[in-house]
Amino acid sequence: MNFTFQISYGASHKYLSDKQIYPSFLRTIPSDSLQVKLMLQLLQRFNWTWIAIVGSDDAYGSQGLQDLYTLATGHGICVPYHGLIPYTLNRSDIKKMVAGIQNSRVKVIVVFALASYVNIFFEEVVDANITGCVWIGSEDWSADVQIAQIPNLHSIGSILGVSISEIQFPELLDFEISYVNSFKGKDTRYGCNQICQECRAFTLQDMSTPSPFSMSFAFNVYSAVYTIAYGLHELLHCKSGQCVKDIAYPWQLLEKVKKVNFTLYNQSVSFDSNGDPSTGYGIGMWSWNEDSPIFRIIGSYNKMTGILQLNGTLKWHTKDNSVPESFCSKPCDNGERRVQTGFYTCCFNCFSCPEMTFLNKSFHAFQIVCIFKMATHMPKVYDMWVKRNGSDIFIVVSSLGQVLICVIWIVLKQPSPIEDYGTFPEQIILKCSETTSVGFVAQIVYIGLLSMLCFAFCYMGKDLPDNYNEAKCISFSLLVYFFSWIAFFTTYIIYQGKYVAAVNVAAILVSVMGILIGYFTPKIYVILLRPELNTTEHFQTAIQNYTKKQSGQ
Incomplete structure (x- = not known):
């Protein structure tokens, strides 16, 4: 069987977790979907609801931007500007992006991009004299020292970023020192197939000290190699001290690697069913001491619990160290x-x-349709409807109409028993005189008109947001109501027997139960089983997406 599997230490795209497409792929770096969740929690923690999102024009940046945009808008956060840094790195295009960010009046900008795109982007941000903002970086660039050394970068505001969890890895420096010393007075042309000619020019004096970020990234490589070693150790039954010398296939090794669970420098190394590591992300913040950038880890995001934890008080780049704000309206x-x-x-x-x-935070079908339809197509009428409490007026007027009909009916002609000789030749039936009177018919017609009006508005709401189905539920309830009473009146016309009363009772029960079950069952389902849909943010997102869809038509 021709089969190869991979363990990556740097590929973080979320689609690599899809085992239907990549069944033999594992990684020691968390998925991008995890850092998107971290970013959302960070935005929510400081109540930043008015943001911009910038991505790099590649698979990493475009997918990250799309995922964060969807997740943020689904939680009541508005994104008035989002765009991709062009892969050509054309400065005129980037200048337009920076101008778009300025015009949106946001104070929080998320930059989900590769480091190779970010350098020139921030150069333009500095040139545009943007200050007092919060910049949230993705894992690929947030801890990059070269980006932090862009002249006057400290003036643009506070810079936070997702980072690989900080890991103490002292052996890395010892290895580099040993590697440099190994070239002294030795001829390495023979016997070694991994000679780095550029590395041989290094000396202990000009070799830079690995940054915490470099050490953490190197640990991902280190743990990937150890993962293979542990898998081979299990596959070849080396626990006894002597390995079995037998043919081993890659697919056999893959099964062992998936199950590894060991500790390396106090870090647990294991994989879930998607081949992703059990580790989460850290979050760091840049500070400048005499213009010298320092990246400090200020918190962490736990993958298992989904909780963002921040350590102590953050040092914001504001006058009084107050938390920056970013909103459209207070x-x-x-x-x-x-x-x-x-x-x-x-x-x-x-x-x-x-x-x-x-x-009252609840909405009835009539009010819902008015909100969506009026806000989209008749904004002036909608403003008048809201300011004049249109929904309340409609309820009062429609109820008074029903009361008025009943009062006039009773005052002008009170019901009285009459003798019915025609229904049964051998019997005289006493029945109410008003069952076929003008007042009775007027009452039925009025209720029917209200029902038809309600149904019409519900039908108008059939194209409302898919995840908001109150109008659809009421439409179903009204259909049950109509069918039950149509069935009763049809039976009443063609049948005058002793079971008419029972049919009448059945029609009442079916119509009432249809409304109760059709309207309240979905609500009970959402309250008990889907509480995440029972939030103000969810409803606001439904309105925003609907309005956006209508404006694009």
Whole structure:
């Protein structure tokens, strides 16, 4: 069997976790999907809801940008600007990107890019004199010393970044020293097939000290090699002290490698079912002491618990060390309601609730459709509807209409028993005189009109966000209501027997149960089994995505 498997120490793209496509791929660096989750928690921790996302124009940056954009907007964070640094590194295009960031008025920018793209990007940021912002970097560049040495980079604000977990790896420096000394007075042309001609020019005096980031990255290489060694050790049954000399196939080694679980420099090395390591990420922050950059680890993200932990108080590059803010509109105070202004749900005005009222966060089908449809197609009508409490007025007026019909009906012609001789020749039936009166018909017609109006609005809401289905639930309930009463009136017309009352009771029960089950069952399901959908952020995202979709048509 021709089979090869790989263990990577640097490939972090999330699709490499798909075992249907890459069944024999493992890695010692966490997946990019993990650092996207870390970034989201960081944004939520400091309540940054108005951000920009920049990526590099390659598989790493474009996928990272897309994943973070989807995750952030799904949690109530607005992204007024996002773009890719062109692979050509054309300065005029990058200048336009920087101008777009400035025009968006964001104070937090996530840069999910390879280090080779970031250098020229930050040079343009410095030239544009952007200051007072927070820059969140992805793992590939956030701890890169060369980027931190860009002239005047410290002036752009606070720079945080995802980083490989810091690992103390002192043997790396000892190895490099030994490697340099090994060339002294030795002829290495024979017997060694891994001669680095450039490395032979190094001396102990000009050899740089490995940074913590370099050591951590080297540890990924080190643990990948050890993983193979542990797998071979198990495959060849070396525990007894002597290995079995037998033919070993790569697929056999892969099965052993998947199950390795050992500790290296106090770090656990193992893999999950996707071939990803059990380790998480660290998060660091740059500080400048006399313009000398220092990257300090300030927290960590645990993969198993999904919890971001920050260590102590952070040193922000602000005048009073206050946490920078980035929002479109300040949160409304208690007793105020939000009215969205413009395209993004993060931008709104706050209006005081009327006296003796409170903010009701639930929406009925009529109100939902008005919000979506009016906000998209009739913004002026929508503003008037909100300011005048249109939904409340509609409920009051429609209820008063029903009461008015009943009062007029009873006052003008009160019901009385009448004798029915026509239904059964041998019997006289006493029944209510108003079962076929004008008042009774008016009441039925009015209820029918309200039901048809409600159904019409629900049908208009059939193209609302897929993950928000209240209008669909009400449409289903109303269909059950219609069918039950159509069945009753049809039976009443063609049948006048003793079971008419039972059919009437059945129609009432079916219509009521249809509304209760059709409307409340999905809500109970969401509350008990899908609580993540029962949040304000989820509803705001539904509005934003719907509005964006409609504006693009």
